[in-house]
């Protein structure tokens with residue numbers, strides 16, 4: 001993939017000069033929270049590819065086909081394999097090595113204590129929402145995804161993926177996405193072509209949108225101030241799906257952007273260009289990108 005990445009970087013540089021979105025191709029990272037990618041020679045539809053027993057995402061880039069698998073944050077280091085089973089029954093094994101990665105800690109203070117220690121009523125709501133979230137996370141469609149993701153908003157990264165999270169000194173799940181600080185009301189663009197599969201107001205995530213890109217590749221957008229789409233809507237990369245807000249368990253306005261590969265949450269940065277798009281300006285001329293008043297600790301619960 002390195003070759004593709006170099007080509008993409010050059011294309012991105014050219015594109016950014018003309019103020020087009022900055023594309024990227026996924027970058028392999030053989031660590032917990034990363035992604036594994038293998039080239040699949042002579043791919044034919046009907047080939048079944050699994051990684052650690054989970055079905056992988058299959059995508060095409062140029063004339064080549066690839067299988068992509070999310071590596072769970074809890075994965076232990078060691079040898080893993082892709083199993084490529086062709087329609088005629090022939091099976092090939094491709095081995096990879098997953099290395100250890102240490103994630104840092106983050107400590108946040110949440111003023112609304114119910115968001116850290118929910119009451120019984122909240123718990124009932126959370127368990128119902130968990131079912132909806134699980135269904136959205138494991139959604140599968142056969143469409144081959146476009147993996148050239150764009151940044152959904154521009155802004156300061158206020159929290160990275162994988163941090164061990166302590167809310168009011170109590171440990172909770174690690175951070176499962178990328179937090180991008182931006183003023184409330186900033187439009188959010190869908191990262192790639194896809195279909196909306198779930199929207200709603202969730203206890204921790206606030207207003208949230210899930211988009212299916214195909215083959216188990218799903219993006220989600222949380223803490224929105226408004227949602228502009230509904231399940232079933234077909235989106236083109238760059239379409240606006242809602243706006244940045246501070247709903248749910250947050251310390252300030254930002255977008256929590258997450259990517260799932262076959263039900264596994266992975267670091268979205270492996271799908272994004274290291275370069276963000278140029279700042280966007282509203283009609284009033286206010287800079288929507290960056291976050292001069294955003295603070296660096298605007299983060300959330302996810």
Ligand SMILES: [Zn+2]
Nearest residue numbers: 179256300302
């Ligand atoms: Zn977040």
